[in-house]
Amino acid sequence: MSGPSTAELRAAMPLVTVRGLRVSYEERAVLAGVDLDLFPGETVALLGASGSGKSTLMKSLTGFAPISAGAVRVAGHDVTNLARGEMRTLRSKTGQVFQQFNLIPRLSVLTNVLTGALHGAGAINLLGGFSSAHRRQALSLLDRVGIAHKANEPARSLSGGQQQRVAIARALMQQPSIILADEPVASLDPKLAGTVLELLRGIAREDGIPVLVSLHVLPLALEYSDRIVGLRHGDIVVTGRTAHLCSADLAGLYTDDARDSAPASPPHPGSAHVRLSV
Ligand SMILES: Nc1ncnc2c1ncn2[C@@H]1O[C@H](COP(=O)(O)OP(=O)(O)OP(=O)(O)O)[C@@H](O)[C@H]1O
Numbered sequence: 681m682s683g684p685s686t687a688e689l690r691a692a693m694p695l696v697t698v699r700g701l702r703v704s705y706e707e708r709a710v711l712a713g714v715d716l717d718l719f720p721g722e723t724v725a726l727l728g729a730s731g732s733g734k735s736t737l738m739k740s741l742t743g744f745a746p747i748s749a750g751a752v753r754v755a756g757h758d759v760t761n762l763a764r765g766e767m768r769t770l771r772s773k774t775g776q777v778f779q780q781f782n783l784i785p786r787l788s789v790l791t792n793v794l795t796g797a798l799h800g801a802g803a804i805n806l807l808g809g810f811s812s813a814h815r816r817q818a819l820s821l822l823d824r825v826g827i828a829h830k831a832n833e834p835a836r837s838l839s840g841g842q843q844q845r846v847a848i849a850r851a852l853m854q855q856p857s858i859i860l861a862d863e864p865v866a867s868l869d870p871k872l873a874g875t876v877l878e879l880l881r882g883i884a885r886e887d888g889i890p891v892l893v894s895l896h897v898l899p900l901a902l903e904y905s906d907r908i909v910g911l912r913h914g915d916i917v918v919t920g921r922t923a924h925l926c927s928a929d930l931a932g933l934y935t936d937d938a939r940d941s942a943p944a945s946p947p948h949p950g951s952a953h954v955r956l957s958v
Contacts, residue, residue, distance in 0.1 A: 696716065701737070701750035723880060725895050726892055726895070726911065727894075755857040773857040788835070790819065821849040825879060845876070881906075908925055
């Protein structure tokens with residue numbers, strides 16, 4: 681199945697709009713004025729060396745980073761100015777997938793998926809347990825990620841790749857408007873990594889939601905994303921359709937330099953400052 685065309689992506693309204701985002705920790709700028717749009721149905725790979733600001737950018741989308749300047753809108757919410765109670769709504773719409781899966785090991789696979797419904801809060805009666813509708817939904821999601829046969833096994837008995845599928849099903853239980861996956865395959869071997877990224881990309885397309893996935897392995901980004909955004913010292917220095925980029929365009933993200941860890945603005949002369957049209 682082919683991905684959304686450029687025209688289709690452009691026609692759609694971005695679900696995420698970030699403009700001039702600055703995040704500082706103890707007066708040290710970690711994001712130095714980042715602009716980003718995420719469109720429905722696309723998988724965007726976020727690349728950059730360790731400490732370049734990938735996780736901070738993701739945290740900024742859910743209000744977990746100390747934003748000092750700029751505008752961040754996610755699914756209609758102004759993250760820099762959330763009304764009372766809006767933070768919970770925003771986070772309930774944001775499916776998150778992590779490197780270490782973050783499952784509850786002793787609980788069954790099915791129960792782990794059901795915990796995704798807790799983000800919706802009110803609908804769940806914790807004392808009474810989950811509704812049969814939620815159970816049916818969770819089972820159907822486990823089927824979708826190819827792991828329904830493990831529903832009653834404790835999560836700890838699953839392999840890493842299987843656990844990440846459970847974590848993805850849990851994220852889908854939230855009926856998310858967006859999925860943020862922070863190094864979701866860093867603990868998996870390359871073959872499993874590919875299948876998990878293929879799954880995420882399929883979800884983006886089928887459900888028409890953006891998936892933002894941070895990765896450390898260039899070939900995986902080049903194979904499993906529609907668009908690439910490369911951070912260097914808190915600044916986006918490479919961005920473009922994946923089909924228009926190659927490893928050489930991205931190498932500058934990882935070159936050493938003599939800088940301290942403060943963000944570069946303007947970028948270091950040796951860095952790739954590539955902007956390709958979407
Ligand atoms: N809570 C915090 N307090 C102080 N500094 C922080 C905090 N969180 C992140 N930083 C700093 O911000 C910079 C960017 O961190 P971030 O985790 O966003 O990088 P990253 O690109 O995701 O790195 P990695 O690939 O290693 O996960 C780093 O220098 C980090 O030390």
